[in-house]
Amino acid sequence: MKTAKYNLVLYVAGATPRAVAALENLKSICEEHLKGEYTITVIDLVKNPKLAKGDQIVAIPTLVRKLPPPLKRMIGDLADREKVLVGLNLISTKQGVV
Amino acid sequence: MPKPRINSGKPNPQLAKCPTGIHGLDEITLGGLPRGRTSLVCGATGCGKTLLAMEFLYRGATEFGEPGVFMSFEEREKDLAENFASLGFDLDSLIKRDKLFVDFVRIEPGEHQEVGAYDLEGLFVRLGAAVDAVGAKRVVLDTIEALFSGFKDEAMLRAELRRLFNWLKDRGLTAIVTGEKGEKLLTRNGLEEYVADCVIYLDHRTVEQVATRRLKVIKYRGSMHGTNEFPFLVTAEGISIFPMTSMGLTAGVSPRRLSSGIPGLDKMLAGKGYYQGSTILVSGSAGSGKTSFGAHLADSVCRAGRRALYLAFEESEPQLARNMKSIGLDLQKWLDKGLLKVVSNRASLCNLEMHLVLAHKAVKEFKPELVIIDPISTLSAHGDAYGAKEMLARLLESMKTSGITVLATDLTVMDENMESTEVGISSICDTWIRLSMERQGHERQRRITIVKSRGMAHDYATKELLMTGKGMAIGDIRGNGEGK
Numbered sequence: 309m310k311t312a313k314y315n316l317v318l319y320v321a322g323a324t325p326r327a328v329a330a331l332e333n334l335k336s337i338c339e340e341h342l343k344g345e346y347t348i349t350v351i352d353l354v355k356n357p358k359l360a361k362g363d364q365i366v367a368i369p370t371l372v373r374k375l376p377p378p379l380k381r382m383i384g385d386l387a388d389r390e391k392v393l394v395g396l397n398l399i400s401t402k403q404g405v406v
Numbered sequence: 407m408p409k410p411r412i413n414s415g416k417p418n419p420q421l422a423k424c425p426t427g428i429h430g431l432d433e434i435t436l437g438g439l440p441r442g443r444t445s446l447v448c449g450a451t452g453c454g455k456t457l458l459a460m461e462f463l464y465r466g467a468t469e470f471g472e473p474g475v476f477m478s479f480e481e482r483e484k485d486l487a488e489n490f491a492s493l494g495f496d497l498d499s500l501i502k503r504d505k506l507f508v509d510f511v512r513i514e515p516g517e518h519q520e521v522g523a524y525d526l527e528g529l530f531v532r533l534g535a536a537v538d539a540v541g542a543k544r545v546v547l548d549t550i551e552a553l554f555s556g557f558k559d560e561a562m563l564r565a566e567l568r569r570l571f572n573w574l575k576d577r578g579l580t581a582i583v584t585g586e587k588g589e590k591l592l593t594r595n596g597l598e599e600y601v602a603d604c605v606i607y608l609d610h611r612t613v614e615q616v617a618t619r620r621l622k623v624i625k626y627r628g629s630m631h632g633t634n635e636f637p638f639l640v641t642a643e644g645i646s647i648f649p650m651t652s653m654g655l656t657a658g659v660s661p662r663r664l665s666s667g668i669p670g671l672d673k674m675l676a677g678k679g680y681y682q683g684s685t686i687l688v689s690g691s692a693g694s695g696k697t698s699f700g701a702h703l704a705d706s707v708c709r710a711g712r713r714a715l716y717l718a719f720e721e722s723e724p725q726l727a728r729n730m731k732s733i734g735l736d737l738q739k740w741l742d743k744g745l746l747k748v749v750s751n752r753a754s755l756c757n758l759e760m761h762l763v764l765a766h767k768a769v770k771e772f773k774p775e776l777v778i779i780d781p782i783s784t785l786s787a788h789g790d791a792y793g794a795k796e797m798l799a800r801l802l803e804s805m806k807t808s809g810i811t812v813l814a815t816d817l818t819v820m821d822e823n824m825e826s827t828e829v830g831i832s833s834i835c836d837t838w839i840r841l842s843m844e845r846q847g848h849e850r851q852r853r854i855t856i857v858k859s860r861g862m863a864h865d866y867a868t869k870e871l872l873m874t875g876k877g878m879a880i881g882d883i884r885g886n887g888e889g890k
Contacts, residue, residue, distance in 0.1 A: 366556070367518070384523055386522050
């Protein structure tokens, strides 16, 4: 498998409604804007608590954009689509720069 | 809003305590922190919160067989280990042996974007994993207030904090959370709202160029505790708190007598000397023989094979040994045998509180039957404004309660001032002996008067105190006239 341009890691803790919603929101955004260019890895900290340390996870859900650099972190259920797009540098804010 | 009525129905006849092992703290709290509960330790930056919290875990792991988790929000694992190594706390060794788990949780303000609803389950997962990893009984969160700078959703944060404290309680963990001093509240973000059981406040003040650390138990639900501010030191072995415990008059009163080491004086004291465990005050002007007086008693105690501690504030150990040799007292012999210990600290070296902490520590470690404080006046002169006298009195009282005989010397400049310099401590002294210098013809003579001595028919006459090459002796006043 070739390395996708967008490497995204979603940290959750158990299959909570919020975790499910976050994953659905993420998939939907990626399908719309990054089709064929992304991979999503879901890490369930309930199963692998030790993995929380590496990315310094405190809030759940946390989305970490590993690629492309720079590393970006977002917390929340990703319901705010616009902010997620800004966070992923897919669109710029009105007053911001690309 | 009416107060929610919570009645767990669980009887709590005796609050279980979790000993901290921190010198003095368990005495103040009558046994330690509330077991299975969370305590808040708060204070300004640099007040010693992290130290107290870590020592709680360190002692727990090394002395009470209770592993601990230290969740640090400020310092990295490596920095913590380095800082505590300087205090002789080998954290790495504890970590290797699974007695301690240190987790640095980095929270950088603005390093993430908030895009929808979230909670802090990640923190719970990490804490849970850490607790399971070492089988922790104790937990420290230092300082959890860092969360407030990292997350914007304060309502969520507060709900999560409440959940966290319940989580700790449900698992029966004895925890310390630390909090930075706030403007109006005890802590910047009002952590005290969540911690109902025990709140400890640390303070670090600099008064007259002398830094003093103090500890106060603000709240301890369901338990008696000392309410004063207790000075503490950060020593080579961690925190040392001077408890000033007012243990009441529970000391067993000893009918046993203790020779003063001066034959004629024993005779004045109803023929048998002091009571063991009593407090003796020896006051007098410069050169009236106070130090020699104390040395005689020390010699007498050591001769009986018991330990004496000499807290010297004006002389060093060699000076004291040399000077006493000149009047025929071989203190060196007792020093060599380990029966006598001289702790020599210049009074101006540190403030009174520190002296008291050091004294308390020395007493606890050496376990003497006699403590000589020479002179007590240097101490009280240094910290009058801060209730120092009261503390001094408490130190004497605490030694008395432990059955330790105490002889304190007090320098009086003029007889007229006696009342003011001694009023603070003379009342708790059982025996008060006054030494003075009198001009008799062409020579100056030393005089001795027993002002009071509880529980015995002592001599009321003023006698002459003689210095000989074989020690002090008591004689009748020579020359004409009847003394004063």
